[in-house]
């Protein structure tokens with residue numbers, strides 16, 4: 196039924212924002228869905244055999260499309276602005292690192308904190324001064340390295356990671372263009388393979404900005420295992436206090452599981468809040 200899967204992939208990618216998402220990641224989601232919904236798979240396959248070319252009009256096909264698109268939206272697509280695919284053009288036009296800051300507006304998470312970066316990095320770097328940062332589920336946050344440099348008075352080394360290989364190719368181009376000692380590599384963080392990466396192992400500060408909700412949505416409790424296995428002692432975790440999509444406020448109680456987890460492990464921590472975002476500075 197490879198033909199059916201391919202058709203699902205093409206239809207799912209027929210949304211501008213996720214057109215660059217690697218097929219492999221979409222196929223994984225489809226297979227996972229069919230694994231837990233075997234009866235739906237059989238029904239769809241039967242329909243496909245009967246009316247191959249018209250399957251995209253079928254109610255069942257459309258429903259499955261909607262479910263998988265929603266999941267991909269929650270973990271990836273909904274954070275991208277409609278201009279996200281202009282990032283390479285922006286990078287080509289930027290002559291200095293400072294000029295890249297306008298690119299922060301191409302991803303909703305960085306766009307939202309653009310006016311607060313100074314405050315955020317002042318707080319973080321007053322707490323600890325890193326030599327090498329690992330930015331996980333990074334989105335476009337590594338582009339804010341010029342703002343880090345302003346506060347630290349030096350450019351930290353960098354390791355950036357997010358789920359889509361194409362996005363990490365772009366991030367590597369950014370590091371190379373401005374001669375930043377940085378590596379970008381894609382990982383699905385729910386799988387923990389990143390722990391073995393040599394470039395990741397020697398980072399002395401890890402950023403997990405607005406990352407835990409997406410990861411927990413895919414695999415409950417995986418972020419606890421990740422935090423316990425991260426080699427660096429210093430980890431900065433942030434949570435949105437408002438939904439990026441619906442703007443609905445999240446109650447602080449929603450984060451109690453996380454506070455309980457860091458307290459149970461006797462990690463030292465401080466916290467601070469800016470508009471729409473709550474930060475935890477954690478020392479393991």
Ligand SMILES: C[S@@+](CC[C@H](N)C(=O)[O-])C[C@H]1O[C@@H](n2cnc3c(N)ncnc32)[C@H](O)[C@@H]1O
Pocket residue numbers: 270271274304305331332333334335336356357358359382383384385403404405406409410413
């Ligand atoms: C809300 S955005 C935050 C982006 C960035 N950390 C920031 O705050 O500016 C969440 C990010 O997590 C990434 N992501 C979601 N699921 C992931 C996974 N399983 N592995 C790695 N990255 C993932 C998404 O691609 C997205 O860039």
